[in-house]
Amino acid sequence: MNGPQTATPDYLTLRDHPRARAAAFDSSPLPMALLDRSGRVVAANHALGRLLGTDPATLTGRAADSPSVLRLDGRARDDYRAALRGRTGPTRHIHRVKQGDGNPLWTEVTLTPLSATADAEPPAPAGEAATPTTLLTVHDITERRSLQEQLRHLRMHDPVTRLPNRALFFERVAAALADSTTGRIGLCYLDLDGFQAINDTLGHRVGDRLLDAVARRLTHCATDGGTGGHLVARLGGDEFALLLEDSTGTEQATDLADAVLAALQRPFDIDGHRLAVSASIGVVERRCSETSPTGLMQAADTTLYWAKDDGKARWTLFDPERNAHRMTRQSLSARLRPAVERGEFLVEYQPIVGLADDRLRGVEALVRWMHPELGRLSPDRFIPLAEDNGAIVPLGRWVLTEACRQARRWQLEHDGPPLFVSVNVAVRQVWDSDLVRDVARVLAETGLPAELLQLELTESAVMGSAGQPLQALQDLSDMGVRIAIDDFGTGYSNLAYLSRLPVRALKLDGTFVRGFRTARHLNPADETIVSSLVQLAHKLGLTVTAECVEGQSQAERLRRIGCDTGQGWHYARPLAPDRISGLLSGD
Numbered sequence: 349m350n351g352p353q354t355a356t357p358d359y360l361t362l363r364d365h366p367r368a369r370a371a372a373f374d375s376s377p378l379p380m381a382l383l384d385r386s387g388r389v390v391a392a393n394h395a396l397g398r399l400l401g402t403d404p405a406t407l408t409g410r411a412a413d414s415p416s417v418l419r420l421d422g423r424a425r426d427d428y429r430a431a432l433r434g435r436t437g438p439t440r441h442i443h444r445v446k447q448g449d450g451n452p453l454w455t456e457v458t459l460t461p462l463s464a465t466a467d468a469e470p471p472a473p474a475g476e477a478a479t480p481t482t483l484l485t486v487h488d489i490t491e492r493r494s495l496q497e498q499l500r501h502l503r504m505h506d507p508v509t510r511l512p513n514r515a516l517f518f519e520r521v522a523a524a525l526a527d528s529t530t531g532r533i534g535l536c537y538l539d540l541d542g543f544q545a546i547n548d549t550l551g552h553r554v555g556d557r558l559l560d561a562v563a564r565r566l567t568h569c570a571t572d573g574g575t576g577g578h579l580v581a582r583l584g585g586d587e588f589a590l591l592l593e594d595s596t597g598t599e600q601a602t603d604l605a606d607a608v609l610a611a612l613q614r615p616f617d618i619d620g621h622r623l624a625v626s627a628s629i630g631v632v633e634r635r636c637s638e639t640s641p642t643g644l645m646q647a648a649d650t651t652l653y654w655a656k657d658d659g660k661a662r663w664t665l666f667d668p669e670r671n672a673h674r675m676t677r678q679s680l681s682a683r684l685r686p687a688v689e690r691g692e693f694l695v696e697y698q699p700i701v702g703l704a705d706d707r708l709r710g711v712e713a714l715v716r717w718m719h720p721e722l723g724r725l726s727p728d729r730f731i732p733l734a735e736d737n738g739a740i741v742p743l744g745r746w747v748l749t750e751a752c753r754q755a756r757r758w759q760l761e762h763d764g765p766p767l768f769v770s771v772n773v774a775v776r777q778v779w780d781s782d783l784v785r786d787v788a789r790v791l792a793e794t795g796l797p798a799e800l801l802q803l804e805l806t807e808s809a810v811m812g813s814a815g816q817p818l819q820a821l822q823d824l825s826d827m828g829v830r831i832a833i834d835d836f837g838t839g840y841s842n843l844a845y846l847s848r849l850p851v852r853a854l855k856l857d858g859t860f861v862r863g864f865r866t867a868r869h870l871n872p873a874d875e876t877i878v879s880s881l882v883q884l885a886h887k888l889g890l891t892v893t894a895e896c897v898e899g900q901s902q903a904e905r906l907r908r909i910g911c912d913t914g915q916g917w918h919y920a921r922p923l924a925p926d927r928i929s930g931l932l933s934g935d
């Protein structure tokens with residue numbers, strides 16, 4: 349039989365030196381005990397006695413898992429039993445044990461089956477002294493553990509406010525979703541209004557102290573009023589969150605938000621500065637089964653944004669309907685550009701009529717989106733989105749091309765004075781694209797004379813326009829294109845300023861005209877304003893178109909006042925191009 353390649357030397361196994369073995373066991377600094385098959389202590393060393401604050405001899409004969417030795421429970425006890433029966437290799441467990449003086453210790457207890465070592469001994473015959481089958485060693489890991497805990501604390505807390513940070517907050521949200529006793533969860537997600545200004549003007553030191561002071565007040569709110577014990581966390585910057593782990597309903601969350609707003613109302617005295625801040629709070633409260641940590645945070649984020657949008661210094665409650673609306677806005681916004689490429693838009697034309705002779709002079713091009721799922725959408729639904737995300741540039745270019753091509757077709761197909769076409773231009777088209785080049789190219793491509801094109805810009809687009817936009821307006825005007833101010837009267841209404849711009853026409857906003865809709869609802873002030881506006885405009889060489897002319901008496905009054913042209917349902921709604929052809933042919 350082949351023996352092992354390297355046999356353990358006898359002086360190491362101490363096979364023949366039982367007393368030395370006993371002495372080594374006794375005096376080892378590592379707390380140890382030998383256990384028999386049933387888990388009783390056969391012998392315990394001095395180090396274990398010291399650890400447990402008792403004479404090691406008193407431990408002999410006691411079950412090692414008894415309360416006076418090591419308190420084991422649950423899984424630890426099962427594993428311990430399995431280890432005793434020699435069914436497993438060494439097992440290791442972390443336990444809390446109480447020292448003799450009552451101080452708790454964190455220990456790592458290792459059980460090593462002795463049968464697994466080279467020195468397996470035959471079981472002792474019944475009645476004889478128990479044979480040790482297992483070595484139990486106990487490491488005191490209290491210090492290591494407290495260090496670990498300190499590190500974890502550092503990792504999970506914000507140094508400025510000492511509040512739990514984002515990482516700990518998410519851990520607690522996940523835990524609360526799993527075992528909230530009420531099955532509901534609530535969250536107040538808040539952002540300080542005006543904090544950035546304080547930070548920027550007074551410096552980070554004051555900023556940090558303010559954050560700390562805010563944190564104290566929030567903590568007070570979260571523990572006050574008997575409902576207390578809610579987690580307060582700093583999620584970063586000037587964002588905080590209060591978590592209602594066992595939420596009882598919406599009211600509890602909004603009450604807490606009210607308390608927070610009230611608590612922040614008192615000014616803060618910091619480093620000789622009296623500082624005022626307020627907070628915007630997004631409140632979300634829902635059933636745990638219907639949300640996830642990310643779902644909850646997304647809702648809170650959206651709701652906080654609403655609170656800010658609604659005017660700050662307030663809380664706003666999550667509203668599923670408002671959210672659905674936001675989602676459609678988002679998806680509409682994302683689909684705009686591809687929709688231009690797919691040709692999902694069409695242009696309708698609304699007649700602009702001479703007030704003196706009711707003759708058709710021109711048409712305003714108004715775009716519509718034939719959305720494959722939502723159907724026909726009016727420009728109010730998507731123009732603001734297109735302005736926001738820049739899709740207005742390709743969309744506006746398409747409308748311009750389409751409108752000029754159509755106007756040229758009418759010019760070629762019909763005798764008599766030709767129609768002009770009026771195209772809306774958004775601010776961004778002036779800033780973000782080369783409008784002058786686009787217009788020149790479209791006129792050249794379609795063959796439409798520049799005099800038959802009018803561009804409508806709002807006051808805000810042309811006012812304060814230094815540099816590029818002003819130059820663009822001048823170039824367009826030099827080309828022969830007419831510039832009109834759309835919705836005049838809703839903005840600055842600064843006629844003197846307009847006189848210095850190459851503007852040729854004003855489109856009076858519908859709100860003016862509405863004031864004298866019927867004789868009965870006549871508002872003399874409106875009539876006086878409109879009348880002097882028209883006079884002044886004429887003196888400056890501008891023509892005036894009234895928008896939203898809905899009735900005969902309005903048209904009559906506008907004509908008397910001296911308005912040049914009118915547009916509105918009284919004459920016609922926006923129409924498909926062939927209906928305009930019909931009007932031109934006198935059908």
Ligand code: C2E
Nearest residue numbers: 714715726727728731747772773774896897898915916917
């Ligand atoms: P806008 O340029 O002031 O266009 C006039 C709006 O008033 C049109 O609404 C028109 O349908 C409506 N309207 C016309 N007559 C009457 C009336 O008698 N009573 C009332 N209550 N309303 C009347 P629409 O077509 O919904 O367009 C809304 C706005 O969308 C337009 O206001 C314009 O600012 C913008 N828009 C439309 N097409 C374009 C475009 O191609 N480019 C850009 N940038 N904006 C566009």
Ligand code: MG
Nearest residue numbers: 712772804834
């Ligand atoms: Mg317009």
Ligand code: MG
Nearest residue numbers: 834835855895
């Ligand atoms: Mg208008």
